[in-house]
Amino acid sequence: MEIFERDVFNQLRKIRRGExxxxEYTSSEPIHLIFRIVINYAKQSNTKVLLIDVLDQLHILKAHLELAGIDPSFIxxxxxxxxxxxxxxxxxxxRIELKSEIPVWREQYLEAxxxxxxxxxSEFAIRIVVGIEKLIKLYEDDPRALETxxxxxxxxxxxxEKRVLVTLVNTxxxxxxxxxxxxxxSSRSFLVQLSEKRINFQVVRSVDFEDYGKTSSIEAQELQDSLIKLKRD
Incomplete structure (x- = not known):
């Protein structure tokens, strides 16, 4: 756990303001575990976090953490x-209702x-977006709305530079x-894959070219067991 977390944290430390x-993950990956790692990083670096929850995806992440035995109370x-x-x-x-036109809820978002x-x-925060793919699907058959x-x-x-945006996307x-x-x-892109019971965290795009292709790996059960042991925030 220590080595995997250190490697992921090292990648996150390289992120510059404004990025x-x-x-990326699929429906097969335990993205709730990576979500918890990102929150751990923000906490250890004393960085404010703002969650952007689209269509109750945050509830799903919280439920998966709890079902895995990981304390979700930090949420x-x-x-x-x-x-x-x-x-x-x-x-x-x-709470922004999606029944309105995009420009309307954009203004509500800016006010929030x-x-x-x-x-x-604090002006600066890590904004973590979850569930955006569900929002996109509302517009995928409307090219004009999608471009808007x-x-x-x-x-x-x-x-x-008031934020770093981290978007978790179910491809x-x-x-x-x-x-x-x-x-x-995106200025950086990471791929989360579960293969042979191991979670791989790979850099697939970066403004730091020496990082391309770097991969950190850990047994999925080991990561879950380590997160279960975490003390309550």
């Missing part, structure tokens, strides 16, 4: 901006970000064209 990070103390969904998971700052900065008395989404919600914030739920759009936009 957009893509973490309840983290600020959350919700897009759609009905579950009350985390410390919800704003300002509220977070006021409450936390990427053009007003995703691309303009790249380089904003099983996206078509290849949309996935390539995410990859092109």
């Amino acid at each position: 957009d990070i893509l973490v 309840e103390n983290l600020p959350v901006i919700k897009f759609g969904g009905i579950m009350k998971t985390g410390k919800i700052l704003k 970000l300002k509220e977070f900065q006021r409450e936390e008395e 989404f990427f053009g007003t919600i995703i691309r303009p914030f790249l380089g904003d 099983s739920l996206l078509n290849e064209k949309i996935l390539q759009e995410f990859r092109e936009h």
Whole structure:
């Protein structure tokens, strides 16, 4: 656990303010374990965290942690901006209804970000997005709406030094064209794969070219058992 966490932390430390990070996984991977590792990193580096929860994906992550025997109570103390969904998971700052047009809920999102900065008395935070693939699927058959989404919600914030954006994307739920759009936009991309009971964390894109292809690996059960032992936050 120590070596795997150290290697992942070393990659996360290289991230510069303003970057957009893509973490790819499929429906077969235990992404809740990697989610917990990212939260561990933010805690150890004394960095504020803001969760962006799309259509109750945060509830799924919390439930999977709990079912695995990992204490999920840390989630309840983290600020959350919700897009759609009905579950009350985390410390919800704003619930944005997706029935509105994209420009409308974009403004609501910007106001929620300002509220977070006021409450936390900090302009900088790691924003972790979960469930975005479910939001994309609402627009995948509407090219105009999809371009509005990427053009007003995703691309303009790249380089904003008030945040680092980490987006967990289930590639099983996206078509290849949309996935390539995410990859092109992101400054770094990591791939999480479960193979022969081992979790592999691979760098597939980076602004630091020497990191391309670097892979950290750990037995999945070992990682889960180590996270079970963590003390409550």
